[in-house]
Amino acid sequence: MKSILLKKSMLTVVITLSTASVYYAQSVKDTLNREADIEQVVLTGVADLAKDRKTPVAVSTIKEEQIIKKLGNQEFPEILNTTPSVYATKGGGGFGDSRVNVRGFDQVNTAVLINGVPINDMENGSVYWSNWAGLADVTSAMQVQRGLGSSKLAIASVGGTINILTRSADKKRQANVTLGVGNDGYYKSLFSYNTGKSEKGWSSSFLVSRTAGSMYADGTEFEGYNYYFALGFNPSEKHDLQFTITGAPQWHNQRSFSPTIAEYQKYSENGEIDRRYNLNWGYKSDETGVRREYSFARNYYHKPVMSLNWDWTISPASKLSTVVYASFGRGGGTGTLGKVNNKTENGFRTSEGYIDFDAIVEANQAIAAPGTGANAVFTRRSSINSHNWIGAISSFNHKINENLNFSVGVDARYYKGIHYRVSSDLLGAKYIVDNTDINNPNRQLTNTYSATPNWNPFGSKTNEEKIVYYNDGIVKWLGGFGQLEYSNDLISAFVQGSVSNQGFQRVDYFLYAPNEQKTKNQSLTGYNVKGGANFNISSTSNIFGNIGYYERQPFFGAVFLNNRNDINENLTNEKIFSAEIGYGYRSPILDANVNVYRTSWDDIYKRISYRDAVANKTYYASVLGINEIHQGVELDFVVKAINKLRINGMLSVGDWYYNKDVTASFVDDETREVIKAGQLLIKDVKVGDAAQLTASLGADLDVTNWFSLDASYRYADKLYSSYDPAASIDTRREAIELPSFGLLDAGASFKFKLNKDQGFRFRVNVNNVLDETYIAESRTSILPTDKVSSAANAQTYQEAGRIYDGIADGNQVYFGFGRTWNASVTFTF
Structure with a gap:
C-alpha cells in the first residue's frame, strides 16, 4: 500500500502519536516515521484521522503494542481509561457488557467507527461491545478524538469519536x-x-x-x-x-x-x-x-x-x-x-x-x-x-x-x-x-x-x-x-x-x-x-x-x-x-x-x-x-x-x-x-x-x-x-x-x-x-x-x-x- 501519510495535503488520513497513551517521539521526523509505520499495517481509506501539530483537535492514540501488552482479559474499551475525559466500566460485568463515556457523553452519543465506517446502531445509537469482542485481536491502532473531531461524516460525535483501525492485508509475512x-x-x-x-x-x-x-x-x-x-x-x-x-x-x-x-x-x-x-x-x-x-x-x-x-x-x-x-x-x-x-x-x-x-x-x-x-x-x-x-x-x-x-x-x-x-x-x-x-x-x-x-x-x-x-x-x-x-x-x-x-x-x-x-x-x-x-x-x-x-x-x-x-x-x-x-x-x-x-x-x-x-x-x-x-x-x-x-x-x-x-x-x-x-x-x-x-x-x-x-x-x-x-x-x-x-x-x-x-x-x-x-x-x-x-x-x-x-x-x-x-x-x- 502506498504511503499517503507523508503528503502534507492529506490532513485527514493520518494519526497523531503525541499523547500519553503512546510512546515518545524524539523529533518530528521520528513522529512521521512512526505514523508511516502505522499506515503500513492498518486500513485507512475513508478514515478521518488526526495528525500531530496539524489537525486542530484533542486526540489520543493507542497502538497495537500497547493493546497487546496491557489489555489482557479486560474489556476492550477499558484500554482507554488512562486517556483524558474517558470513563469506561465493565457494566454488569458480563463478557463484552462494558460501556464507555467521553467527556460525560455515553457511547450512544460517542461515534464509534471501524476504519472510518460508523457502527453505532442506526435505531438507537448503541454500541454492544460483545458483538466486537474480537476487535482487540485485529486492531493496529485506536484513536480517540474528543469533541466534534475531524470526521467529515454527520455522525453522533457529541462527546467524541473512537476510530478503531484494523490491520491491512499487506502486513509483513x-x-x-x-x-x-x-x-x-x-x-x-x-x-x-x-x-x-x-x-x-x-x-x-x-x-x-x-x-x-x-x-x-x-x-x-x-x-x-x-x-x-x-x-x-x-x-x-x-x-x-x-x-x-x-x-x-x-x-x-x-x-x-x-x-x-x-x-x-x-x-x-x-x-x-x-x-x-x-x-x-x-x-x-x-x-x-x-x-x-x-x-x-x-x-x-x-x-x-x-x-x-x-x-x-x-x-x-x-x-x-x-x-x-x-x-x-x-x-x-x-x-x-x-x-x-x-x-x-x-x-x-x-x-x-x-x-x-x-x-x-x-x-x-x-x-x-x-x-x-x-x-x-x-x-x-x-x-x-x-x-x-x-x-x-x-x-x-x-x-x-x-x-x-x-x-x-x-x-x-x-x-x-x-x-x-x-x-x-x-x-x-x-x-x-x-x-x-x-x-x-x-x-x-x-x-x-x-x-x-x-x-x-x-x-x-x-x-x-x-x-x-x-x-x-x-x-x-x-x-x-x-x-x-x-x-x-x-x-x-x-x-x-x-x-x-x-x-x-x-x-x-x-x-x-x-x-x-x-x-x-x-x-x-x-x-x-x-x-x-x-x-x-x-x-x-x-x-x-x-x-x-x-x-x-x-x-x-x-x-x-x-x-x-x-x-x-x-x-x-x-x-x-x-x-x-x-x-x-x-x-x-x-x-x-x-x-x-x-x-x-x-x-x-x-x-x-x-x-x-x-x-x-x-x-x-x-x-x-x-x-x-x-x-x-x-x-x-x-x-x-x-x-x-x-x-x-x-x-x-x-x-x-x-x-x-x-x-x-x-x-x-x-x-x-x-x-x-x-x-x-x-x-x-x-x-x-x-x-x-x-x-x-x-x-x-x-x-x-x-x-x-x-x-x-x-x-x-x-x-x-x-x-x-x-x-x-x-x-x-x-x-x-x-x-x-x-x-x-x-x-x-x-x-x-x-x-x-x-x-x-x-x-x-x-x-x-x-x-x-x-x-x-x-x-x-x-x-x-x-x-x-x-x-x-x-x-x-x-x-x-x-x-x-x-x-x-x-x-x-x-x-x-x-x-x-x-x-x-x-x-x-
Missing part, C-alpha cells in the same frame, strides 16, 4: 500462536498468519481465536470466537483494493440487573460486600441430573462485518477513496416471561441468593393447563434484535496547490432492524399462551429456540414462533460532506460541513391489521459545520482551536412513541455547539498537551413516565428542550528522562450539568388527555454516569532488552449516579455523588528471540493490584434522607442506619472487579 489464562477459568487461544505482499501485488491476513471461561462476577460463563480475513490487491500504483471480513459469534451469561448495596451485603458470607453477587443466575439440573450454571440473563449474537476498500490515485493531485460495507447481525438476549403461583425469580431465591431453577420447573410442571391468572407459568424468553445493514462511503480528494486542497463525498446507508420475542426455555411447562398478536389470538405455543449464536447470520428466521411483539424498524440515510483545508509548515486550517437526511419507517405485525402495519416514511434532515486552525509557534510549541455546530436528528424511539406506530408530532433536531482551544509542547524530554472545551447540547428528547398509584396506571411525557453543558480542562504528558524509562500521565477536570428547568405534560395514551403537568426542576443538577475528575500516572521501564515492567495508577472522583429527570417533577433532587477510588494496575513482559524472525513473548497483567472495593456506577439516585419504604412512619435510610460509605444501601449499583490477573505466551514465526 508472519505467524503468531498465543495461549492465555486468567482468573475464574479464563482461557484464550489464537492463531494468525500474514502472507506479506507478493510480487504481483496480492496479500492476505488471517486470524482465528477462541475465548472462554467466566468473568469475575458469579454466574457469568461465556464462550466467544473471533475470525478475521483480509485480502489485498495492488494491480498498479494507482489502485489499492482491500477486502476484510470479521465476526465474533459469542454467548455469555450476564448480570443485567443491578443488585442493591443491601443485597451485596445480605448474600455475602461475612455481612460485608460480595462484589461478585449476581441476581440473575442459579443452578438447573440437565437431562442427566447434573446441576449446571443457568441464567435468566444470557446474551448471544453474531455480527459479521465485511467491507471492500478501493483507493484510486487518479493523478498526483487527485484521489478517490471508497468503501462498500455490509453487516448482518443475528441474536438477542434472554429474560423472564410470566409468573407461576404469583411468583417470579425472587420467589424462588435460596438463602444463598441463587435462583432455584429446579423448583421453577417443578412449579411449572404442576400446572396442567397453562393460561393466565392462577394457571400462568414462569418461563425464559428471548428478545431478538437482528438487523441487515448495508452502506457505502466515497470521498474525493483534490490538491489545488501546494497548500490548499478540498474533499467532497457521499455517505449512504440502509438499515432494517428485526425485533421480536421467542420462547427460549419452557422450564417444565407444557406450553405458553400468547394473546399479543391481534391477527392470531389465543395461541398455544410449544416451540423453544436455543440461546446460542447462529454461525450463519444471513438467514432471516422468519419461521420462528414469535410472542409478545414483532416489529421492524427501517432507517434510510443519505449524506453529503465537503471540506476545504489549508496547510503549510506553520499553519493548518480547515472548514467542513455535512448534511444528512434520515428516513424512518416502522412495521408492526402484532398490533395492527395487515393493511395498517407499515407507517409512511418520516423524513428528517440534519447538518453540521465546523472549522479549526493550528499554529506551530516554534519547533516545540503549537496552539490550536476548533468550533462547530451540529443539528442531529433524534433516534428512532423519539419518532414512534409507546412502541407503536404512533408518530411524534413534536419532533425537533438536537442542537450541539462545541468549542475548544489547546496548546501542545514537544521536546526531547517532554511531550505535553493541554486544552479546554465547552459543549452545549440542547433540545434533548427524553421519554419519561409517571406512575399514578391511585389510578394504578402509568402516564408518559415526551419532554423537549432539555439542555446539558459539558465543559472542562484536559492535560496529558509523556516524559522520557532516560532512555529506558517512560512516564506518562493525564488529568481531566469536567463540569457537566443540566442547564435549565423544563416543562413536562403527562398524557393518557388512550384518551390523549393531559393528566399531570409540571416542571422538571433539573437546573444545575450534575450529569451522572461518569467521573468528572480523572487522573492517571504510569511508567514503562525497559529493565533489559528482553524484560520490561509497567504500572499505572488511575484515580476517579466527582462520579455521580445515573439520573432520571422524572424524579424531579415539581421538586428538586440531586444525583448522588459516589465515593472516589484509585486503582493500581501492573504488568511484566519477557521477550526471547530465537532468530530475527522467531521468538517468544510472555506477558503477565494484574489489575486492581491492591484489591480496592469501589462502586463503578449506580443506576439509582436514592438519598440518605429518603425513606426506606412508602409507609407513613417509615424511617429514612440515615435514621435506619442503612448507609454504606455515605450511600443509602437501597441504591442499585455495580461494584468494580476485585483483583484479577492474566498471563499469556505468544510464539512468533
